Amino acid sequence: MSVKPLSAVRLLVVLTALALGVVVWSPAMAGADTSPQTWTVLVGAQSPDSAISGMKFLPGEITIDAGDTVHWVANSIELHTVTFLDGGQPQDALPEFNPGITSQITTQGGPVLQGGGDYNSGIMTTVPTGEDAGPLPPVAHVASYDLTFPDAGTYTYYCLVHGAMMKGVVTVDPAGTPYPMTQAEIDHRAQLEANAIVTDGNRLRAETNRMAAMAGPHTVMVGNDDMNAMLMRFVHQRVTVPVGGTVTFTNPGMGGPHTVTFGEEPPGPALEAYVPAASYGGGNLSSFIPGHLDFKVTFTEPGTYHYICALHDVQGMVGTVVVRR
Numbered sequence: 001m002s003v004k005p006l007s008a009v010r011l012l013v014v015l016t017a018l019a020l021g022v023v024v025w026s027p028a029m030a031g032a033d034t035s036p037q038t039w040t041v042l043v044g045a046q047s048p049d050s051a052i053s054g055m056k057f058l059p060g061e062i063t064i065d066a067g068d069t070v071h072w073v074a075n076s077i078e079l080h081t082v083t084f085l086d087g088g089q090p091q092d093a094l095p096e097f098n099p100g101i102t103s104q105i106t107t108q109g110g111p112v113l114q115g116g117g118d119y120n121s122g123i124m125t126t127v128p129t130g131e132d133a134g135p136l137p138p139v140a141h142v143a144s145y146d147l148t149f150p151d152a153g154t155y156t157y158y159c160l161v162h163g164a165m166m167k168g169v170v171t172v173d174p175a176g177t178p179y180p181m182t183q184a185e186i187d188h189r190a191q192l193e194a195n196a197i198v199t200d201g202n203r204l205r206a207e208t209n210r211m212a213a214m215a216g217p218h219t220v221m222v223g224n225d226d227m228n229a230m231l232m233r234f235v236h237q238r239v240t241v242p243v244g245g246t247v248t249f250t251n252p253g254m255g256g257p258h259t260v261t262f263g264e265e266p267p268g269p270a271l272e273a274y275v276p277a278a279s280y281g282g283g284n285l286s287s288f289i290p291g292h293l294d295f296k297v298t299f300t301e302p303g304t305y306h307y308i309c310a311l312h313d314v315q316g317m318v319g320t321v322v323v324r325r
């Protein structure tokens, strides 16, 4: 935990305020509410059709007083975590997200951030526990997470799923410091930030449609992302090829991974296997496709084949290949 040093200027301001307080103390000031407050921050954002998902805490920065609590609320189907590593120290490098590591996907640390340990919400999503929220072992889905900050300081947190690009900061002033924003103003800022993500995502979607049109009818764009918004759609969503034809699935994104999965989802780590090319005539076939990689599938039998992104099918990321004789 890092504690802000009290600068000489700030100390002077505090002392002056104390001195003035003696002179102009009024009943109104005596009645000022200094009891601990709870502040709400949203985790993630999405468009109404969940095709666009945002990798942000909303708002990304909040200033509270010592003793207050932040209440994070899951705001998207997409999985996120609220994670303070090492008591909220900024990190040069984050651990790679691995749903097989229990401490990454379950609540860690107590309800009060005190000391240098790790504090983790576990998996936050609007999908209820027990329903499909991606390739996770059976684990509680956390709809909200509360953490109380007894000590002044600056605390940095991350989403373990999305890494350093999804970062938030809680600035904790000494108890009794006037707040810079009301919850209504924080909510307004969160709404503006959410709108900006959806606007950016719609631009990304239009760009992805253009890329798919340029690439031709046998190429499928496997989502897209720009480190801010993610597109959770296959474009073209339905492709028709003759027997012996090849479909190229390409992920044009900056790093957001997806899968192309025919048949059953491979269990656990097998889901993360990248397959560059395969032939397919039915049954199970899956490739994990990180940003900038292609998966080429040659279709050997006529039929209508449905496939999913195993990570984002809940958001509607599904597609169809029709193979004609």
Ligand SMILES: [Cu+2]
Residues within 6 Å of the ligand: 223, 232, 257, 258, 259, 309, 310, 311, 312, 313, 317
């Ligand atoms: Cu996906």
